[in-house]
Amino acid sequence: MSNPPLQAVRGMNDILPEEAQLWLWFEDTVRDWLDSYGYRNIRMPLVEPTALFKRAIGEVTDIVEKEMYSFEDSLNGDHLTLRPEGTASCVRAVLQHNLLYNAPQRLYYSGPMFRHERPQKGRYRQFHQIGVEALGYADPEIDAEQILMCARLWRKLGIRDVGLQINTLGDAAARKQHREKLIAYFEQHAGVLDADATRRLHSNPLRILDSKNPAMQELIAGAPRLMDELDHDAILHFEAVQSILKQHGVAYEINPRLVRGLDYYNRTVFEWVTTRLGAQGTICAGGRYDGLVEQIGGKPAAACGFAMGVERLLSLLQEDGAVNPAVPLDVYLVHQGELADGMASVLAEQLREQNLRVVLHCGGGSFKSQMKKADASGAHCAVILGDDEVQTLQATLKPLRGGGEQLRVAQSELANKIGKLINKG
């Protein structure tokens, strides 16, 4: 009896070779783009102590309340979580290794994040982000830099139809005042609040503004506005960000309802949104988080960052027909005979030494069936090694694309001849 086939975990995707080509191209493009702004790569573990995310993201948030893959390590009882986002880990790493001691840091990371959400298009349980963080920078120039960076990336990738929404969440004092007014307002209308909102009324009333429940939209529209509580510095900061955006002709819309789902944000927040991906339209989101470094146990340091959803970006590109065709192989090496079978891998290594991409035929078979595989491989040419050739230190070169005669070549000349063939084709 055979075993039933096993499947991947729901909401966690395999990325097969054809699609992976597009990912590779995307990752190269992103790396060049980050280089051009002087952001440096940092790599953190996928697993962190659960307490880190609770402390950084906030206990009363969607992520911490219901989306985290948390577990107890049965070997030592540690409470661990698969990272649902990267900012908390990045700040943890920066503090642990004292990177802010001498200089501010422009950093980026990329990789999988894990959230237990209902899988649907653009929403997965393992998804990928590129995260960009600037730590130790208080000035509005860095908020604007990060927004301009995004705009440049969209241009590089050829992504249109994506709009920028910005807002400011002000600072602690204004938020506290706003919070009190919000609670008072929602208490007056307690009958209209849904279960989520009622639960959050005293723990995180700001999040009620983010509710998508149609029955509460009118109530939300009339709620006290944080804008009205902002202090002078926060207003100046927000105006400075906007004036840089204007200077660069980056269009934006101020969305006073934009509050973001993580507690650590203050002042500038932004989202890049497209209408082309249905409800999962936010491809990139971020903002300032001046309090987080201290909250995680460091000396106070201002910071600003954002993360993009790779799957959502790639699905936009795929809708536009983007493909990244694989670069064809140079050589498929066919071999037959006792001597030849023994020497084939040596010849393949010699050719790779000359920077050629070579697939060595494996698994035997007739000359004819090997040549069929060579054709199917898409390689520029077949190199054929028989016992004859081994004895004379030669090989037979057969062009597979664009015609041309088969010819016998000294092994020492082979790479050179193949190079010419490829350049011609």
Ligand code: ATP
């Ligand atoms: P949403 O409102 O769509 O749930 P979010 O506010 O939870 O997004 P962030 O935590 O800001 O998302 O993450 C930044 C980006 O990562 C999002 O804008 C989105 O592009 C992507 N993203 C977030 N969650 C998922 C997911 N489950 N699957 C795929 N991409 C995601």
Ligand code: MG
């Ligand atoms: Mg979410």
